[in-house]
Amino acid sequence: MDSTKESGDVSSDNGFLLRVGLNDNKAGMQGLDKEKINKIIMEATKGSRFYENELKKDQQVNQRIEKMMQLKDKITSQQLLKAQLQVDKLVMELEQSRDLSCTIVHIDMDAFYAAVEMRDNPELKEKPIAVGSMSMLVRKILAQYDPNFMPVGLDEAYLNITEYLEERQNWPEDKRKYFYKTDNVTENGKQDLNAPDELKLNEDALSSSPILFEDNTSLAEEQPTTTTHLHTEEQRDQQLLNSIVFGTSAQEVVKEIRFRIEQKTRLTASAGIAPNTMLAKMCSDQNKPNGQFRIPPDRQAVMDFIKDLPIRKVPGIGKVTEKLLKALGILTCSELYQQRAPISLLFSETSWRNFMDISLGLGSTHLEKDGERKSMSTERTFGEMNTAEDQYDLCQELCKDLAQDLQKEGLKGKTVTLKLKNVNFEVKTKAFTVLSSVSTEEEIFAVAKELLRTEIDSVAPHPLRLRLMGVRVSGFLNEEDKKYQQRSITNFLKQGKETTVLRLQPEKSNEDHFTKPPETSPRESFFDKKRAARQKTSQEPFINEAVDKQNLHDMKSSVNPMEETGPTIGSENSNEVKSLTCPVCFEEQRSSSLEALNRHIDECLNGTLVKEKIATSKSANLRENTHNLSPYIKHKTSDTHTKNKMNTLVDVGHPSNVSKNSISNCTEAFAIVPSKSRAEKEHSLSSDTSSYLYLDQNVSSKISLENAEHCENSECVQETKSYSSTAIQDDILVCPVCNLEQKTTDLAVFNRHVDVCLNKGIIQELTEEIVCPIKNNITENSKRIGSLGKAPQSMNPTTGTKRSGLMPPQSASKKVKTCNSSRNIETFFK
DNA sequence: GCGGATCAC
DNA sequence: TATGGTGATCCGC
Known part of the structure; x- marks a missing residue:
């Protein structure tokens, strides 16, 4: 720290000291105080920088709003009329396409509430709590209700239980019967965190794996006996006495799902039942935590639910969109509908069409298959970093990490993006696309380094003062590209033209x-x-x-x-x-x-x-x-x-x-x-x-x-x-x-x-x-093996927000590699 | 394609 | 809660 800066700090220290009543200038204490206070000021500055940036962003939004309002003022009544006609025509079409035949369930683990509970009851911390992903509950529970259910992140999932419901109508009671300990279940169905694993009379339940989350071995080790609590005959008898039978309605099914989830994970879940994903998602929020809510498949019921719903509750509508709409006097979904004409003139096509769907309570009725991953990135936040050396080092490290991740999934991408956030929280991204896909540390770094160099150069002789750096690779080859590439290279090589x-x-x-x-x-x-x-x-x-x-x-x-x-x-x-x-x-x-x-x-x-x-x-x-x-x-x-x-x-x-x-x-x-x-x-x-x-x-x-x-x-x-x-x-x-x-x-x-x-x-x-002729099978299969929590999903297809992921087909690339040795090739060519 | 922004979890 | 990390999409160039 140079002297100038220090003196600056001192003067500001004084102000700060006065304010907080620590203006003790006694000699001897200065050193200590200064250190302390510098720290505090650092924190304060950090906070204010963040705040300043927030203000800045807010002002940008305000400018957007201003522009929008100006635009709105220019709208002639004729334009508005025309827009109204067009939009209403669309509304009619949309209305006709309304599909209420599906029963979509959205499950949302109450992780946050579990954390709060733990905070309030520290003794609970002693008990192991299952941590795992929805995709594990896949396999264990959810898939029984919808084999194609769609996990979203680690703690959410959508299920389409339409078919399951039909089937279940004919199920005998014992097929819907579960057992539990009385003392673990309260009247309203809430269980305490000591609840045993789910016990179901059906053989599959009794023989269920002791491990809920295969990816969490520690849990398994901690609970070696969770498979069965039937330690004694007495216990068994007692448990058999406490059974619960779930009905055949959607509500009952979802209760059953939540019951089973809790028995397995010791965590509660909330759920929403509705005719489409958007509504189901909003429903699960309705009675959170540990509750559920259903919108019956009835147009009026949907509209009633939507009517006074704050637009912010709608998935895909965030802070900014909320503010934009608020400026137009739109706070609820019904207001969104009322203002449909001007909205269609002020927002992009995709935006206002989405708004229309929202205001009509429309959403996706099918769960989209996992799409392919589109990008992969890694980023890191740190204390101020301002030397180029450190920055290049970090960049390389990020590239290394990313390369590892990419290779795990056998991905190569053509675009490398460098993300930088300076100490003022300003974010900047720089991208470059190369001709051929990259995946190794060296390849990625070669590009990222240049991007970073450009940024460093652009502010020289001042240093870049960073608080975050990230590297992303995107532009993966899709399946078709891959085939194309392979074919062309094959042809190329077949002609002996490889250079x-x-x-x-x-x-x-x-x-x-x-x-x-x-x-x-x-x-x-x-x-x-x-x-x-x-x-x-x-x-x-x-x-x-x-x-x-x-x-x-x-x-x-x-x-x-x-x-x-x-x-x-x-x-x-x-x-x-x-x-x-x-x-x-x-x-x-x-x-x-x-x-x-x-x-x-x-x-x-x-x-x-x-x-x-x-x-x-x-x-x-x-x-x-x-x-x-x-x-x-x-x-x-x-x-x-x-x-x-x-x-x-x-x-x-x-x-x-x-x-x-x-x-x-x-x-x-x-x-x-x-x-x-x-x-x-x-x-x-x-x-x-x-x-x-x-x-x-x-x-x-x-x-x-x-x-x-x-x-x-x-x-x-x-x-x-x-x-x-x-x-x-x-x-x-x-x-x-x-x-x-x-x-x-x-x-x-x-x-x-x-x-x-x-x-x-x-x-x-x-x-x-x-x-390795056998490989084809492996490759094929591996495509379907997903990576935990990284499965891509689109919660609200209309908003187009997709959550990532793909399963890391570790298998695919890795298994292939085993056969990919030069020895094999040589053998082959002999 | 690039870069900034928004959004979700 | 706030912040951070990962990923997707949209929009204007």
Whole structure:
């Protein structure tokens, strides 16, 4: 803390002291007091910053309201009339589509109330309370009422018990009979937390697992005897005496469900019964805690319920929407209906249609199947963090965590988003989309790092003062994309056209992370340029000279390990492939000529990027200081400094190494960007003077790397040799497929990555189909295995709010992996 | 696609 | 309660 700041603190301390009556200025106590008070002030400041931000946000909402009101004033009576007619027409349609035939139940665990209870009765804390997810109650209880029930988060679920109810009408009494201890049940049905496990006469209940939540082993250990409380004959007799029979109505069924849940979990649940999900959800709120409420399947009953309901109670209507509507004089659902015409003119289509549904009490009558996960993220809040070093470190850590999570679910995404919240609680997100999906720490970090760098640079020389950082990956391939990708790669490889290239990628040195922002247009980031370049090329069709046959041959012979070991999948199949698909952009290529495809892929992989990077590097060069190495190190540089740092040989772009027939003057360049040695990596982000290996646009080259594993195992040393003779330490390898820097200087590792990028799909496919035929089953099944609490759901389809999740099909990817070894592949190709 | 905002749990 | 973490969607560019 510098002196200026300290004096500032002191003066404010005085004010604070006076206010709180602690203005004791006695010498000797100052030190202690100051420390204490600084702390308090910190807290206070924190609070006020938060508050300030809340005010700010509130004002933004106010501005929205103002705009809206202005808009409203401009509405002519004619417009209003027209709107009224249109909306009423819609209302009629909606009314006709009203479906009251379903019985939807919403179950909501009273977790909050359990916590309160625990607080009030600390002795309860001694007793184990079941903690688990609704999806566990899936399996145990809820599925018996609706096999397709939909868990929402950890403590909610929707059930469609329509069919179940019909069936139950004919059930004999003993099928609806449950037992419990008298002393555990009060008159109104409330049980105390000591209630035993549910006991039901039916054999399934008696034989039920002692463990309610398989994912909570501690609970099981703590309660080894919970399966049965029939310790003695006496107990058994007594319990048999205390039975309860539930009726056949929806209300009775839901009572039964809640009873069973409580017996199992020792926690109470509330429930709502209604003809659709929206209403059911609101119903469960009605008699909370430990209660239930039902709206009969009757239009009038629905409308009565809706009538005076504050709009804020409606799922999907939050603080802001409430305020917006309030400004229009709308507090209840019936008012929402009355104002339907102006609303249709003031809100977006989706919004006002949703409002219409709400005001009519309409909602979804079917429980949507779990959708696919759309994103995955991780974020962390902390005390102020303002050094770039810490920030990069944290960023990497987040990437690591995220990568682990992604890989658990076998997900790869194309968009990486960095989220930052500064100490003033202002949130900012920065995203970048890469051409090929990413999932590893290195891949994600490569992108996130740049995004972070951009932000750091943008405020330099001031530090970024962060209180939160998060990383998200989205843009996952959907099932169709995956198939498409696999097919195209399969085709691609079948033609022996796989080229695993090593790119020399000019880029800013890592040292730049901590130095000044670029002098040239600091606002145009690395990514901005990249985007611009990408856009540009998307508009300008790529033009390239024809790839001559020699070049094709070079590429072909240089790489595909499969081709060598497995001639059967060589180019002989190429004739079968009528249309070619680029494995990078997935676009189908009109021409079926390999040359054209190759050209296209080259462009996808390198063209735009390199152009752009050249520009970036050049500007970076302008600001390099004497301590820096030039960011432009011509290939084959003999700079001693660079040489010293070389440990891996990558000979790229030297004319003698480039096939004379290879494309000249093309935009392809393969760059190696500086990376750090393993040891250096520890502090990689702080003080690295890294070097660049840069290929001029005119000195193009193409390097095909042998598949690493293949090389290691076979005789293709020769090819590897050429790279390893001129080691370049501190060079970052950039995967030409995913465009991301690889945190390794080990070519084998790098190659493996590229291999994975390009081949994983096909290898998997091949091993699944041939080596591990059984795999198909596993994969198929694994799709259905969900991850706890992460199942995606849409509670109110009309609002479109979806809660996530997917089951972590750990099984899928993991099991496949076991068969995915190179040994298997080799075996296969033999 | 990006970025900000809103919403839910 | 307030805050934090995760995820989804919408809207305006």
